[in-house]
Amino acid sequence: MTAGSSNSRLRVNPIACKAHGVCIELLPELIGSDPWGYPVVSGHLVPNRLMDHAKRAVEACPTIALLLEEVPQTPTSGRS
Amino acid sequence: MNQPEAAGREGDTARLYAAQSAGSGQTAESGRLFSGPADLAGHVGAHGPLPGHDGPAILDAVDRSGLTGRGGAAFPTGRKMRAVVDATARVRRSARQQGAVVVANGCEGEPASAKDRTLLTRAPHLVLDGIAAAARAIGANRAHLCLHEDEHALIQVVQLALKERRSAGIDAVDVQIAALPHRYVASEETSLIQFLDGGPAMPRFTPPRPFERGVAGRPTLVDNVETLAHVGLIARHGPAWFRASGMANAPGTALVTVGGAVTHPGVYEISLGITGAELLELAGGAAEPLQAVLTGGYFGAWLPESRFLATRIAPKDLAAAGAAMGAGIFVALPRTSCALAETARVARYMAEQSAGQCGPCINGLPALAGALEALARRGDTRAPDYINSLAPYVAGRGACHHPDGTTRLIASALSVFAADVRTHLGRGPCAGTRRPSILPLPALAAEAHR
Numbered sequence: 001m002t003a004g005s006s007n008s009r010l011r012v013n014p015i016a017c018k019a020h021g022v023c024i025e026l027l028p029e030l031i032g033s034d035p036w037g038y039p040v041v042s043g044h045l046v047p048n049r050l051m052d053h054a055k056r057a058v059e060a061c062p063t064i065a066l067l068l069e070e071v072p073q074t075p076t077s078g079r080s
Numbered sequence: 081m082n083q084p085e086a087a088g089r090e091g092d093t094a095r096l097y098a099a100q101s102a103g104s105g106q107t108a109e110s111g112r113l114f115s116g117p118a119d120l121a122g123h124v125g126a127h128g129p130l131p132g133h134d135g136p137a138i139l140d141a142v143d144r145s146g147l148t149g150r151g152g153a154a155f156p157t158g159r160k161m162r163a164v165v166d167a168t169a170r171v172r173r174s175a176r177q178q179g180a181v182v183v184a185n186g187c188e189g190e191p192a193s194a195k196d197r198t199l200l201t202r203a204p205h206l207v208l209d210g211i212a213a214a215a216r217a218i219g220a221n222r223a224h225l226c227l228h229e230d231e232h233a234l235i236q237v238v239q240l241a242l243k244e245r246r247s248a249g250i251d252a253v254d255v256q257i258a259a260l261p262h263r264y265v266a267s268e269e270t271s272l273i274q275f276l277d278g279g280p281a282m283p284r285f286t287p288p289r290p291f292e293r294g295v296a297g298r299p300t301l302v303d304n305v306e307t308l309a310h311v312g313l314i315a316r317h318g319p320a321w322f323r324a325s326g327m328a329n330a331p332g333t334a335l336v337t338v339g340g341a342v343t344h345p346g347v348y349e350i351s352l353g354i355t356g357a358e359l360l361e362l363a364g365g366a367a368e369p370l371q372a373v374l375t376g377g378y379f380g381a382w383l384p385e386s387r388f389l390a391t392r393i394a395p396k397d398l399a400a401a402g403a404a405m406g407a408g409i410f411v412a413l414p415r416t417s418c419a420l421a422e423t424a425r426v427a428r429y430m431a432e433q434s435a436g437q438c439g440p441c442i443n444g445l446p447a448l449a450g451a452l453e454a455l456a457r458r459g460d461t462r463a464p465d466y467i468n469s470l471a472p473y474v475a476g477r478g479a480c481h482h483p484d485g486t487t488r489l490i491a492s493a494l495s496v497f498a499a500d501v502r503t504h505l506g507r508g509p510c511a512g513t514r515r516p517s518i519l520p521l522p523a524l525a526a527e528a529h530r
Contacts, residue, residue, distance in 0.1 A: 013285045014438035015479045034473040038439040 005045040008068050010054060012039055016065035023057040023066050030054065045071065111349035112325070112333050113309050114202050118237070120244040123205040130209045130250070131316060138217040139165070142311055144319035146331040151185055151304030152379065152407045154395035157311065160301060163291040164218045167299040179221040181300040182214050182253075183276065183290070184308050186227045186234075187260050187267030190377040191429075191520045192409045195335035196305050198347040200227075200234055203309065204241035208255060210308030213315040215253045218301050222253065225305075226272050229259035262522075264433035268480045269302040271435075282435040283480035304407070306335050326352035330394035334405075338363040340412035340518050341370060353397075356388040359410060371415045372496060374519065376406025378426050379485030381492035382419065402492070411519055418512030420456040420500055422519050423493040427452050429521050430486040441483040444474030448490055455501065459508040464494060464501060 010030060019037040029050055032040040046054045046068070058066045116126030133141075143158030168180050184207065188196040200207060211223050227235055238257060245251050258276055260266050266281035269290055275281040276295045294300020303311075310332060314322050323331040330352040336359065339345045343364025350359065356373065360366060373388040375381060375398055383391065383403045391397055395405040413419060431445035451467045454460035467490060475487040494501060503510060 013479070014440065014477060015283075015285050017439060019439055034440060034477070035470065036439055036443040038443075038477075040473070040477075 004049070005047050006051050008046050008051070008054070008070050009043055010041040010046060010058075011043075011067045011069050012041055013065045013067060014038075016063045018063050018065070020062050022060045022062065026057040026060055027053050031057065039066070112313060113199060113206060113306070113335065113349055116203065116206070118202060118204060118241075120205055120241065120248060123203070127206070127209075127313070128316060130212060130312065133216075133315060135216045135219060138213050138311075138315050141314050141319050142217065145310075145314045145322040146319070146329075147307065147310050147314065147322065148330075148395065149304055150306040150310070150334055150408065152376070152405075154405060157303065157307055160291065160303070161214065161217050164299045164301045167292045168219060171299065178296070178298055180218045181295040181298050182211055182218070182220045182223040183269075183272055183295065183300055183302045184211050184223070184225045184255075184305050185267055185269070185272060185302060186225055186238075186305040187262075187272075188228070188407075189264045189267040190379075190407055190409055191522050192339055192374075192377050192411050193337045193407050195337050195347045195408060197231065197234055199306055199309060199335060201237050204238050205245070206309040206312045207305045208241060208245060208251070209312030209315070210303075210305075210310070211255055212251050212253065213311050214301060214303065214308055217311075218299075220253060220301070222295070222298075223255045224258050224272075224276055224295070225255050226258045226260055226267065226275075228262040230262050235259065263435075264430070265435045265480060265482050268482070270480065272302060273300060282437060283478075283482070285479045327392070327394060329396055330392075334393075334408055336393070336408035336410060338410050338412070339520065340374075340410075341367045341414040342412050343367050350393060352394045353392045356383075356391050356393060356410075359393050360389070360412065366412060367414075369415045370412050371417070372413045372419060374411040374413065375409070376404030377409035378430055378489060378519075379481070380404040380406045380409065381488060382413075382423075382496040384496055413518055416512055417515050417518050418456060418500070418510050419493060419497045420452065420504060421509075421513040422517060423490060424449065424452040424456045425517055425521060426519050427486060427490055430482070430489075434482060435480075438478040438483070440474050440477035444470060444477075444483060445486055448474060448487065452490055452493070455504055456513055457509050459504040459506075461505055464505075467491075467494065 021037050023031050023039050024033050034040050054068055058068050116123045139161055147157045148154040149157055164180050168176055186196050186200055215223055242255055260275055260281050265271055265283055268283045270284040271281045273290050273294045274284050290300040290302050326332045333349050334352050335347055335349055337347050348362050370385045372382050372384050375383055381403045391401045398405045427449035431449045434441045434445055436442055447470055448467055451463045455463035471487050475484045
């Protein structure tokens with residue numbers, strides 16, 4: 001794990017997402033936009049300094065499409 | 081398990097079914113999956129009854145056989161079964177008592193594929209044996225066989241086979257037929273689950289994956305019908321017999337559909353690991369000079385002819401060559417066709433087949449298809465850069481892999497046919513753009529997709 005990172009990452013439920021763009025406004029450090037206004041998240045761990053902002057973006061999504069998911073500490077391998 | 085019988089490469093590699101376009105209706109005399117008649121008595125006469133091994137013994141045999149899924153993902157079948165068993169052990173007791181579920185996927189969504197239909201028509205009892213064996217392996221008490229609702233003849237064949245089995249009383253778990261809409265993404269595994277739970281046949285957001293929470297919230301094994309037919313044989317003859325055909329890292333036989341400019345298009349059972357040259361030979365050879373072969377269907381990739389001829393037909397070998405095994409689909413493209421126009425037509429079809437749920441798929445696929453059409457038909461100079469800049473915003477951004485597969489096919493066309501791209505940009509559309517389509521597309525595509 002990178003120093004200064006949480007163990008969580010952002011994920012978008014693409015079925016629920018309707019491109020309101022609130023998360024892009026609130027967290028431009030971690031969320032970009034595609035050509036149609038849908039959010040693009042990196043999949044990297046969220047830095048600790050941005051965790052509060054990330055939680056705020058998750059709560060602000062009108063369609064509950066933005067998720068903050070914990071990543072297992074030790075990478076599991078060999079299992080589907 | 082029975083003694084392994086000699087199953088050499090030659091014996092297992094056989095022509096099974098001639099596609100309608102060939103018109104000859106020839107069928108094979110050998111091969112593993114099609115060696116018995118379609119009725120129950122004939123089937124049992126040819127293969128023997130399904131032995132009464134317990135679940136762990138079947139699971140062990142499937143594991144050691146090295147069988148991988150024949151629906152396109154080539155995931156180890158034994159591991160998938162174990163994942164369901166493990167998930168069942170993890171759920172709370174009340175749910176565990178309900179048991180797991182088997183879903184057999186017989187919805188052949190790929191327009192260029194005919195293998196599942198052919199298998200179900202010729203050997204329905206082998207598929208149903210596989211469902212019975214898989215149910216035992218994972219402790220399932222519920223099983224569904226998914227078919228396309230518009231394939232009436234096929235549904236009838238399977239209904240008749242189920243009737244025979246019910247009167248013979250041979251199955252512990254009754255198999256229910258589910259009739260799904262004939263659309264590309266309707267047969268994605270989470271679409272099947274959602275449909276069987278009474279919802280629309282559209283992909284859902286994962287996780288949970290079906291193995292942990294599938295039909296009615298129960299751990300569910302979703303397998304292609306051909307995969308299950310192999311399970312039906314492995315339960316009889318054991319892993320060593322299965323491995324006597326194919327290669328160490330790609331054991332067994334597989335059904336493939338060979339189409340396009342070959343003398344005898346159709347469905348064949350091949351020993352995994354034969355070369356592309358041997359595959360074309362099996363289909364009577366090229367009907368005219370070829371330029372490339374589409375591998376893996378409309379989720380796949382192009383390979384130049386020379387590269388294809390030398391590549392082994394097996395998932396890992398094809399992937400290493402930049403191609404794909406997919407559901408065993410191979411379409412030979414003649415030199416007089418325009419590969420860009422062919423790919424553009426497929427891209428448009430795939431865009432229309434989107435479930436329309438995810439923004440990047442709804443917007444991205446039509447944009448990519450439009451750009452490829454502009455390149456193929458008008459030599460639009462902006463198209464290649466536009467496609468390259470857009471592709472990363474489309475691939476990997478849907479709930480299912482529909483946008484990924486189409487993006488990959490388009491990228492493969494631009495790279496394999498880079499010389500054609502330059503010709504189109506410099507001199508406009510080539511003569512091949514006026515040739516009738518080689519890659520098959522369902523006529524109903526445009527109206528039926530929504």
